[in-house]
Amino acid sequence: MGSSEEKVVAVIMVGGPTKGTRFRPLSLNIPKPLFPLAGQPMVHHPISACKKIPNLAQIYLVGFYEEREFALYVSSISNELKVPVRYLKEDKPHGSAGGLYNFRDLIMEDSPSHIFLLNCDICCSFPLPDMLEAHKRYGGIGTILVIKVSAESAYQFGELVADPDTNELLHYAEKPETFVSDLINCGVYIFTPDIFDAIQNLSTQRRDRANLRRVSSFEALQSATKMLPSDFVRLDQDILSPLAGKKQLYTYKTQNFWEQIKTPGMSLKCSGLYLSQYQLSYPHLLSNGDGTKSATIIGDVYVHPSAKVHPTAKIGPNVSISANARIGPGARLISCIILDDVEIKENAVVIHSIVGWKSSIGRWSRIQASCRRLQCQTRYHNPRYSFTLLIWEAVTVEDEVVVINSIILPNKTLNISVQDEIIL
Structure with missing residues (x-):
């Protein structure tokens, strides 16, 4: 043959x-x-x-x-x-x-x-x-x-x-x-x-x-x-x-x-690696924008066609936004995965985090995994990504709430700031 x-x-x-x-x-x-x-x-x-x-x-x-x-x-x-x-x-x-x-x-x-x-x-x-x-x-x-x-x-x-x-x-x-x-x-x-x-x-x-x-x-x-x-x-x-x-x-x-891809933290790093690979293999999947008619895009960013991103938002690098997500005016997203039907409201900040399905992040709230905690684990080649903040399904973070280094399990409402917590 x-x-x-x-x-x-x-x-x-x-x-x-x-x-x-x-x-x-x-x-x-x-x-x-x-x-x-x-x-x-x-x-x-x-x-x-x-x-x-x-x-x-x-x-x-x-x-x-x-x-x-x-x-x-x-x-x-x-x-x-x-x-x-x-x-x-x-x-x-x-x-x-x-x-x-x-x-x-x-x-x-x-x-x-x-x-x-x-x-x-x-x-x-x-x-x-x-x-x-x-x-x-x-x-x-x-x-x-x-x-x-x-x-x-x-x-x-x-x-x-x-x-x-x-x-x-x-x-x-x-x-x-x-x-x-x-x-x-x-x-x-x-x-x-x-x-x-x-x-x-x-x-x-x-x-x-x-x-x-x-x-x-x-x-x-x-x-x-x-x-x-x-x-x-x-x-x-x-x-x-x-x-x-x-x-x-x-x-x-x-x-x-x-x-x-063994841990949630590695999913965020690997998402970034695949986004960077899109530059050569699937450039049409990467978003772009300069903050005029569309949001300011920095680095490699994927935005699902059904997602709505306000022109004054600033997105990237290493951000993936899934179907029907809504990103409000002035929002800042860095190194994060935003899943289906999530709402990020006005001037909210999300850094090194995964925000789960149907969750809502309030106005002027801040969701972040801090560098101090991120450096504590060295299991993988790049320990900076070993810890990732998780906001899980149908979680509501109210206005002006700060969440640092925490895991929030489904169907919770946060009206106070938390750090280094697992909210069951």
Whole structure:
């Protein structure tokens, strides 16, 4: 088969409601993959990146959310991108590799020569076409997208060692206790269909070991019951580690941005990263204005077409304003996500914050996460975004109220100023 006829499919792992608990309360009323970053659902960004893969036949979303939660989005994105997108619901968690294997018959319907596998909760430039070309040159069964990070933060991720000349994966360790490498796994992969044989072989070996232990002794029987099920296969520990150093797996290093989207604070940073990427990929999505007929826009800003922004407002940088939001005269928004049906009234200020659906910020009020608190956490590359103020669904902040470093849960009315509080 010629290369021009080869088909590619993409699989995006979206998880389920029992995962992503660190993202709460953002994921309490909406599946995490559908939370908007830069004005688009989180999963929209990897899907849009997959659209650029040559000869893409199908995109699959695999997770254990209820199908109805994704039905509307899957239908709209399929029509928008003119690429079939299908949601596949797992009956139970099978692990990152087990979930792929569980739907192998569907994934192989188009007889693809290559399969992309992406995690939904990462933010990066997704250099997928370049990665595909590199993978074809390497000739292995899989290629992993990697990035170099600081030695201090590497332990939080899958660390790996690669041959500097051939890019072969030599060693892989998932969140090791001791430092291995400052090169980490980005959670983006490309495989040939041979990956299914590797997963099947592991499952078979696991069942055989369990059967041997059952007939050896009572103690062996006890240990066997603690083993992982044969159909639960982790891509990192169970597949990548055993295949490392066998000329089967290779790495492709990205020089662009990459982040995990694990916490509310990271959603704000990643929204800003995607907004900056719009300059090259989707410039028509970015707003502009000089404060005459429209609001003053500074830096990268997304405003939904249905939102109403007063010409005297000053917006940006790193601001995303969702559907039917209303931004009043003199309002100042900096580094924030404004969700659907929010009202920001006259001369209100919102900085480093997420304002949830149907909330209202009163006149001359100030909503802000302070720099003092923002510098206290260093989990991610840019600790400045580690803390974000959250005003959640249907919250009313009355006029002239100051809210600093706080989380306000739904259906509350604030008529006094608060700092460093969680309002339940």
